Amino acid sequence: MPFCATTCDFCAFYQEAPRRADLLRYLDGIERELDQWRAEWDARSDFLPALDAQAGLTVFFGGGTPGLLAAPDLARLCQAVRERAPGPIAEWTVEMAPSTVKADKVAAMREAGVNRISMGVQSFDESLLEKLGRRHSPKQVQQAYETLRAGGCDNVNLDLIFAVPGQTRAQWAEDMRRAIELQPEHLSTYCLTFEEDTKLWVKLSKGEFKRDVAQEAELYQFTWETLGAAGYPQYEVSNFARPGYACAHNVSTWHMGQWRGVGPSAASQWRNWRWSNPSDLNRWLDGLDQRTPETLPETAVDVVPLSPELLAADALIFGLRLNEGVDLAALRARFPSADWASYDALWAELLAESLVERQGDTLRLTDEGRMLADAVGGRILEAEV
Template identity: 55%
Template sequence: MTLQAKVHESTPPVTLGVYVHVPFCASTCDFCAFYQEKPQRQELERYLAAVEGEMRLRPLERPANTVFWGGGTPGLLPSKDLKRLAHATRTLCQQSPEEWTVEMAPSTVKADKVDTLLNSGVTRMSMGVQSFQTKTLDALGRLHSPDQARKAYATLRAGGCDNINLDLIFAIPGQSLDAWAEDLKAAIALEPEHISTYCLTFEEDTALWLKLNKGQVRKQSVEDEAVFYEITWEILEKAGYAQYEVSNFARPGYACQHNLNTWAMHEWLGYGPSAASQYQGERLTNPHDLNAWVQGIEVGKPTFEERIQVSDPTLFVDAWIFGLRTNAGVDRRLLEKRFPSAWDKASLDTLLSALCETNLLQLGSEDHYVLTPQGRLLADAIAEQFMDLPQR
C-alpha cells in the first residue's frame, strides 16, 4: 500500500487536536510574522499560569488525539517549565495523545529538555533548521549555525527521539537551485522521518519585507519558484520521502496526523496568545498580545480577537482547498455526506470539469479528485476559484 493511500484511509472522521502557542523567541527571524516576544522570567511565569488557567476555563468535551506545541519557540522554555506545561496539556487532553509534536529551534535543544519532553509523552520533534548554509541562514536572520543544527539533531536522536521533522525554506533571495539541492541533501543525510519545505513568503512588516520594499533584496520569480518546487519533489521522492501535501514529505507511516486533522477541517482547540481554534461550529482567534490574552484569563473570561460561527459552506470549501493540497486528494462523496446542503452542485461540477480539462486536476476512482503536479504548483490560484463558488 502506498503512503498516499494509507494517509487517505487513515484520516479519521472526528479527531480532535490541541494547539498550544508558546510566544517566546530569543530574537526575531527576518521572515517571521508569527506572534512572539523576547522572554523574561516574569513574563514566562505569567504565561504559564495563564495557559494553565485557559485550559481550565476552556476544557475539552472529549479526549484529544493530537497535540502540537508551536510558536514562537516552545523549546526555549527551561526543563521545569516544559514539565509544567506538559502536565497541564496532558490533563487537558484526558488521555496520552497519539501524536504530540514540539517545535524546537536548534539553539534550544538540550539533553535535559529532550529527556523531559519524551518522558512527558511527547512523540515528535520538529526542528526549524531552514538551511544548512551559513550564507542562507544569515539572509534569513537565523541565530543558529549549520553545525549547531547537526549537533541539535544528534542530541534529539541520542535522547531517544524516533520521529523528527526538519523544516527547510527555499526560494530565498540570492539562493541558487544548487544551493537548495545541497540543503535538501544535507537534510536527507541526517535521515529524519519527515521533511517540510516552505517557499519563502514576504509577510508584511517583517524585516525581509522591509528589505524587499527598499530594494535591498530581490524576490525569486514565479517561474524560478516553480523550478524550486519541482526539484524538491524529485530529490525527496528519490530519497524515499513521499509527498503527502504541497510542503510535506514523510517516510511511510510518519505523516503529521495533527496537520492532516486540521486540513480535513475537523476540530482543534488553540491555547496561548494568537492561537486559533475551530470547535463546535465556531472559529476563534485568541488576542495577538500577551497582556490582552492574560488579562481575559485572569478575570475568568477569555477574550477573543475574532469569534465567528463557521457555516457548512465555509467548511465545505475549505475542506476542498486544503484537501486538494494533500496528495490523497478529496473524496467528493465523503464531503457531500458531511455537508449535504452546503454546495451548489452545478457550479462545483463546472469548476471540477474545467480543472480536469486544463490538466490541473485528475479524477481518480469513484469521485476522488487529486491535483496533477502542474495543479499542485498552482494550488493557491485553484483555491481562489473554490472560494468563488456560490453557496447554497
C-alpha cells in the same frame, strides 16, 4: 509559546522577549485556559464524538520558540497538558530551534510523553541562514539532531526554506542532501514568503532584491522529485514523509477537524466557531478572566461562525493540498447543504485546464495544479459564494 530570543527576518508571528516574569504569567495562564477547556469538555458530552471522529487526540506546541523554556518549565507545561487531556495523546509535537535543543529538555519532554520534534533548520548554508536572520549555525543543527536522537526521539521533522534571495539550485540541492543524510522521518519545505513588515519584506519593497517566480516554481518541482526519490514522498503541498510518518495533527486540520488553541495568538476551530486568541500576552490573560463556559472570550479576534457550507469549501481547499486528494462522495455526505452543483461545474473547468484529475469520487491536484494550489483555492471560494 510566544517567546523568541530574537526575531528572524522572514517571520511575522507574534512574539515577545523571554522575560522571566512574563514566562511565569504565561505558564499560569496556560494552566487556567486548559482548566477552562477541560471544564467545558466535561460539561458537554456532545464534545466526545468530535474527538472520536479524528485520528485520536493530538497536541502541537508551536511558537514562538517552545524550546526556549528551561527543562523544569517545559516539564510543567507538558504536565499541564497531560493532566487535562481527556484521553491518550496519539501524537505530541514540540517545535524546537536548533540552538535550544539540550539533553535535559529532551529528557523532560520524552518523560512527559512528547513523541515528535519539529526542528526549524531552514538551511545548512551559513550565508543563507544569515540572510534569513537565523541565529544558529550548521554545526548547531548537527549537534541538536544528535542530541534528539541520543535522547530517544524517533520521530523528527526538519523544516527547510527554499527560494531565499540569491539561492542557487545547487545550494538548494545541497540543503536537501544534508537533510536527507540525517535521515529524519519527516521534512517540511517552505517557499520563502515575504510577510508584510518583516525585515525581508522591507528589503524587497526597497528593491534590494527581486522575487523570481519562475525559479521558485522550478525549485519546488525539483524538491518533490528529489525528496520523493530519496524515500520521502510528498503528501501535502509543503510536506514529505517516510511512509507512516505524516503529521497526524496537521492532517486533521486539513481535513477540517476540530482543534483548540491555547495561549496568546492561538487559533481554534471548535464546535460552531473559528477564532483566535489576541496576539498580546496581557489581553489574552484579561480574556481568561472574562470567560464563561458558553461564550468566547470578549478579546477573541477573527471570530467566524462556522456553517456547513464554509466548512465544505475549506475541506475542499485544504483537502486538495493533500496529494491523496479529496473524497467528493464523503464530503457531500458530510456537508449535504453545500452547493455541489457549482462545485461540479468548477471541477469540469479545472479538469479542462489540467489542474485537477479525477478517479471515481477522488479529486486530486495535478503537478501543474499543485503549483497553483492557492489559485485553485481562490476559485473554490468563488464557487462557494
